[in-house]
Amino acid sequence: MNERRRPNLPPSSAPGRRRRGGRARRRPGGRSRLLWPGLAAGAVLVLAGGLALKGVTEPAGRPADAAGAPSATETGGTEEARKDAPEKAEDGKRGPEKKKEKGKDKEARAGEKPDPDSIPSSGPGTFATADGGGDRVxxxxxxLTYVVQVEDGLxxxxxxxxxxxxxxxxxxxxxxxxxxxxxxxxxxxxxxFRVRLATAGTVDDICGQYGLDTGGEVxxxxxxxxxxxxxxxxxxxxxxxxxxxSYRALIINHEVGHFLGHGHEGCPGAGRPAPVMMQQIKGLHGCRTNVWPYDADGRPITGPAVG
Incomplete structure (x- = not known):
């Protein structure tokens, strides 16, 4: 986003094409309690064979966000596992409940944005490639084949x-x-092509080799x-x-759109969805946020070309 429009080129001539992104600055499952009736003073209650306690837990986690793109989905395990009596954990919480709380903590952390000052501004410029592969879609x-890489140390x-x-x-x-x-x-x-997640400094270095100034931001x-x-x-x-x-989807769709030869577009009209090739970071100009090139009915979401 926020790059100059370049002539459309086929993927095979990738080194000749360049684009850059837009500019911006910004940066309960509690445990069950067992309430015992009061005992008469001095009375001792003995239950032959012991007392069996059976805990009840709910599935941990929640469904993936349909509007976005969650990286992970947590489940509560099998029905058989939920029927089993939970074991007592060392900290006094029952096993399944402890797992459920850990899952919620993880979910909460995933939804939190980090302190901007904690994000590294530079890195080694070397990358780790995601292993495995995916089916054709x-x-x-x-x-078009692609690899996904993340800068080392992130x-x-x-x-x-x-x-x-x-x-x-x-x-x-x-x-x-x-x-x-x-x-x-x-x-x-x-x-x-390669999708590469990197620090601002490394993005500046790589984009700068093609004459682009990403300013540590885009x-x-x-x-x-x-x-x-x-x-x-x-x-x-x-x-x-x-x-x-959703913004991550906009990043991928916008920059891959440039790789496919699409240039910048403007808002097609007040109240309409912003084209994915619009530099939304510069303002919506009456349009609504949108991160997809097509709508749910397969119609392209476009706007007037922007030079």
Whole structure:
């Protein structure tokens, strides 16, 4: 986003094309209690054979956010496991309940945005590639292969980022809705493009090799690289402050859109969804936020070309 429009080029001529992203600055499951009736003073109650206690727990976690692209979904285990009597944990909480609370803590952390000052501004410039690969998604035309990489030292598993990128590119509202282009993630060998999550300094370095000034703040597409600024990935922008997951889809769709040869577009009219190729970070100009190139009915969401 926020890059100059360049001539459309086929993927095979990637080194000649460059784009950059828009500019912005911003940066209960409690345990059960057993209430025992009072005992008469001095009385001793003995139950032959002991007293069997059976706990009741609810499934941990919650369904994935349908509007966004969650990286993980937690479940509460099998029905048989939930019927079993829970074991007592050392801290006094029953096993399943303790697991449930841990799951909620993890979920809460995933939804929290980090302190901007805690995000590293530079890194080694070396990358880890997500292993494995994905199935082909999309139309019957050319299949574009891609790898997902994360700069070393960020503490973010490349496989987690790959899961988000795969889901975005496979969405029925994505670029594959034209029925022609297809995508497939690979983990090695030659690929058509690379999605690379990196610190601002590394993004500046790589984009700068093509003459682009990303200013430590924005994303870009240069050559075969879709460069994703770590700050934008974690903090989003003012229009997506409460929906970072959706903003990540906008990053991928916008920069991959440039790789596919799409230029910038403007708002088509007040109240209408903003095109994914619009530099939404600069303002919505009456449009509504939108992160997909097509709507749910397969119609392209476009606007007037912007030079």
């Amino acid at each position: 999309g139309g019957s035309g050319r299949t 503490g973010i598993p490349a496989r987690e980022v790959a899961t988000e990128v795969e889901r975005v590119l496979a969405d029925e509202r994505g670029w594959t809705a034209d029925g022609k282009v297809g995508f497939r993630r690979v983990s090695g060998g030659a690929s058509d 994303n870009c597409n240069v050559g075969q690289d879709v460069m994703v600024n770590l700050k934008r990935w974690l903090l989003a922008t003012q229009y997506y402050a409460d929906d970072v997951t």
